[in-house]
Amino acid sequence: MEHNPWKTLKIKPIYNNPWIRLEEHDVLNPAGKEGIYGKVHFKNKAMGIIPIDKNGNTWLVGQYRYTLKEYSWEIPMGGGPIGQDLLESAKRELKEETGLVAEKWTELLRIHTSNSVTDEEGFVYLAEDLTQLDTEFEETEVLQIKKLPLQEAVSMVMNGEITDAISIAGILKAARVLGL
Template structure:
């Protein structure tokens, strides 16, 4: 489909190692002048649903500054745009849980908030798991829990897990598990 938006001008408002914020003067699809703010991410989101033979998975808990609350999520992080997405996922799983996996399956590609950002996320299922040591980022204070996948699904359904990528990944994994 042809893009119905016209960009009149754009200017950078803010830039740091993780994001760039721009303000765009636009003509909307209905031909009304407007303003649009965008956030461009300098990494891809990568997330992993680790599954062991007993159908347990791992959650990572941390206090999320932007939400001002504690959040339980599947293991995830950022992968540089010039790094292979799967390699980023492998690194994040190892850093946050200490796990390595012998089998990787891409579960989904997801846009995290397509109204204001260009961030793309990739989610994998990791199986044939092997335990090892975590390597948390120096800025992270994480808790890691191994739980039955069915319990994690209930946490999603009860609103105890609210992170969008985690919710989508757990629901899609649950559907895949019931179909296989």
């Protein structure tokens, strides 16, 4: 039977900004003992896009990730405010980061990125029937764009060159769905 064995006694706000809220929860754990639980609440849904052209190519986006202090290759992705249409947010992110516009969209997966401390929820879409336009980078984005066969992106996942969780899940699911 699926039920919540935790009891929340009190929630104390610790930090809040436009993107996240950090809370400390006083709880009774499943054994009935008092404890604390830290929670990071995300104010946006994460979304990633696997664009695929008629030749089986996809696009990756490279950028320096401040929190990791390293360069990261990822699928095009971003955030959409909770309550806003997820697909519209995905379309916006694809256009901003790659200049691509897609006629056909398929939701590939829903993922929780780190369910032990956050409530972040991500979605990955497959984007097909592509048209190339100009990018529209945000002021915080210094991006490098790489077009490559999807199978090469799978190899980058398997050899550890791609470490972002949403990118890994999306690339592997797209390859499976497309029969690669």
